[in-house]
Amino acid sequence: MRRSYDANNDKMKLANVSSLPEGLEVQFSDNTDPLLYSWFWLRDHGVDSDSLDPDTLQRKVNTFAIPSDLAPRNIDVDQSRTLIHIDWVDGSSTSMSVDVLSGVEGRTPQPHELVPYKGCNVWDSESPLNDMPTVAFPKVMSCEKSLLEWLENIASYGFSIVDEVPSSDQETDSLAERLGPVQQTLFGRMWHLSAELVDHGDSAYSTQYLEPHTDGTYYHDAPGLQMFNCQEFDGKGGESVLVDGFAIARRMQRDDPEAYETLCEIRVPGHYLEPGVHVRGERPVFQLNDSQQVQQVSFNNYDRAPMRLPPDQEQKFYRAYSLFHEYANDQKNWIKIPLRPGKTLIFDNWRVLHGRMGYVGKRVFYGCYHSRATFESRLRTLQHNQKLDIS
Numbered sequence: 001m002r003r004s005y006d007a008n009n010d011k012m013k014l015a016n017v018s019s020l021p022e023g024l025e026v027q028f029s030d031n032t033d034p035l036l037y038s039w040f041w042l043r044d045h046g047v048d049s050d051s052l053d054p055d056t057l058q059r060k061v062n063t064f065a066i067p068s069d070l071a072p073r074n075i076d077v078d079q080s081r082t083l084i085h086i087d088w089v090d091g092s093s094t095s096m097s098v099d100v101l102s103g104v105e106g107r108t109p110q111p112h113e114l115v116p117y118k119g120c121n122v123w124d125s126e127s128p129l130n131d132m133p134t135v136a137f138p139k140v141m142s143c144e145k146s147l148l149e150w151l152e153n154i155a156s157y158g159f160s161i162v163d164e165v166p167s168s169d170q171e172t173d174s175l176a177e178r179l180g181p182v183q184q185t186l187f188g189r190m191w192h193l194s195a196e197l198v199d200h201g202d203s204a205y206s207t208q209y210l211e212p213h214t215d216g217t218y219y220h221d222a223p224g225l226q227m228f229n230c231q232e233f234d235g236k237g238g239e240s241v242l243v244d245g246f247a248i249a250r251r252m253q254r255d256d257p258e259a260y261e262t263l264c265e266i267r268v269p270g271h272y273l274e275p276g277v278h279v280r281g282e283r284p285v286f287q288l289n290d291s292q293q294v295q296q297v298s299f300n301n302y303d304r305a306p307m308r309l310p311p312d313q314e315q316k317f318y319r320a321y322s323l324f325h326e327y328a329n330d331q332k333n334w335i336k337i338p339l340r341p342g343k344t345l346i347f348d349n350w351r352v353l354h355g356r357m358g359y360v361g362k363r364v365f366y367g368c369y370h371s372r373a374t375f376e377s378r379l380r381t382l383q384h385n386q387k388l389d390i391s
């Protein structure tokens with residue numbers, strides 16, 4: 001399949017280009033300020049088939065052989081005003097597209113950006129959800145549009161329910177694989193979860209109330225998504241509990257900035273031990289991206305490993321950590337879902353905390369994890385395909 005950089009951007013054009021000693025000054029058709037791109041950068045980012053493999057988008061140009069004093073001999077803008085051809089004094093040439101020039105500057109959506117069609121809907125007692133994001137298994141399995149709706153639910157709300165899911169392992173596997181390859185962990189590829197099982201000594205394999213938490217705080221690459229299908233239920237209680245970690249971050253940042261910053265800074269270790277296994281990872285409760293936005297929430301007091309902080313830091317940490325715990329355990333911020341056979345729940349483990357009410361009786365779940373990278377990849381390609389269908 002031929003890949004393309006230009007599906008997101010069919011409107012931006014080149015208004016004007018000017019050759020300057022230090023590089024090419026580009027004015028876009030949106031009349032924003034002109035930008036300067038160095039000659040070296042332009043040679044390194046060429047989109048012609050000698051610079052970039054058209055099928056894989058892997059770089060072919062030898063970055064390390066580009067002369068530092070590279071200079072242009074001739075510059076042409078094509079008729080569509082979307083492509084620039086540069087002939088260099090050393091006899092080589094480069095083509096450069098307006099999509100790459102504007103995309104890397106954030107002037108137009110970049111191909112790797114995820115654009116949830118409903119935006120990021122953060123929910124808690126202040127902004128309750130009116131409807132449960134839900135899709136139907138037969139549609140997800142047969143229709144790419146419904147599959148995209150499922151994934152965009154997860155991107156927007158942090159979770160989604162799938163209805164009409166058969167209780168068999170095989171059909172649950174199919175649903176998981178429909179999203180992408182599952183993430184293997186020490187719990188295996190797909191796992192059954194029930195108090196009757198003694199596969200692992202984890203609190204999840206019990207009937208007790210489980211406080212809201214995220215999974216895999218002890219992994220460097222915590223699972224991106226967690227999915228489980230309720231295969232059997234015969235008892236009372238056991239509702240699944242979800243809390244939006246982004247909402248907790250938003251509220252703490254607003255109401256108690258010092259506590260928020262403490263949870264952005266102090267790295268909290270997690271560990272998991274059983275015979276032959278000792279995994280350990282650590283990161284702050286709120287991990288920020290380069291734009292200072294929360295990109296991952298990690299909170300699991302069950303799995304927290306011993307940690308020691310200077311006295312003033314320790315005091316700040318316990319205060320902030322307790323405040324997080326208070327928000328997370330305030331039932332007004334919860335969504336409670338009584339999962340019964342036929343229903344599958346999937347949620348973003350980098351955003352939404354999950355818990356479980358205590359129960360009596362029999363409850364069997366069958367589930368798996370997906371990595372964050374797998375989820376983003378599937379969402380990105382489906383969104384890309386949909387744009388191509390519309391255009």
Ligand SMILES: [Fe+2]
Pocket residue numbers: 204213214215354
């Ligand atoms: Fe869990």
